[in-house]
Ligand SMILES: O=P(O)(O)OC[C@H]1O[C@H](OP(=O)(O)OP(=O)(O)O)[C@H](O)[C@@H]1O
């Protein structure tokens with residue numbers, strides 16, 4: 606998606622530890638107009654798939670998933686990283702190692718919001734090692750819902766998540782970074 610790549614070139618900052626900082630528009634300050642274009646592009650790429658639910662994971666997936674959900678006209682559910690008193694009853698749960706927090710979370714989704722008959726699209730801001738999407742895919746499987754695919758804003762193609770996920774489901778990444786150099790700031794995208 607050219608508009609997105611242009612924005613990454615303009616506002617993305619390459620940090621140490623294979624981190625691409627895009628918090629000027631994607632996962633801290635959020636450019637909702639850009640999110641709308643991303644949502645429309647995802648809708649096109651999953652046309653005809655009869656998706657009836659979007660699933661994401663807190664925190665950074667939520668903004669983009671909400672805008673996409675409005676365009677798909679379906680509800681959006683986010684997996685929580687911490688158990689809270691206001692989740693009543695049974696939950697689906699699995700472990701996910703967070704890329705930027707450097708710790709493992711027990712992620713949870715209430716059984717009330719995911720189950721048989723659901724055709725689920727996963728959405729997230731980043732795909733790196735694939736742990737977040739792998740965890741979400743497990744919750745979908747455990748619930749008896751059908752995993753239709755995954756839509757990702759930025760995939761770091763030099764990390765293993767993308768190859769792993771493509772073997773399991775229909776993955777659409779709107780910008781795939783093939784390499785990035787923290788010294789020069791240069792970012793190369795897959796064509
Ligand atoms: O493919 P992976 O290696 O799983 O990396 C991608 C995940 O990493 C980030 O979450 P993180 O928990 O780091 O931060 P957040 O709380 O801001 O979402 C991002 O939002 C994705 O969910």
Ligand SMILES: O=c1[nH]c(=O)c2nc[nH]c2[nH]1
Nearest residue numbers: 623624625627704731733
């Ligand atoms: O802002 C971010 N930049 C990254 O490079 C990344 N990888 C996983 N999650 C990420 N979030």
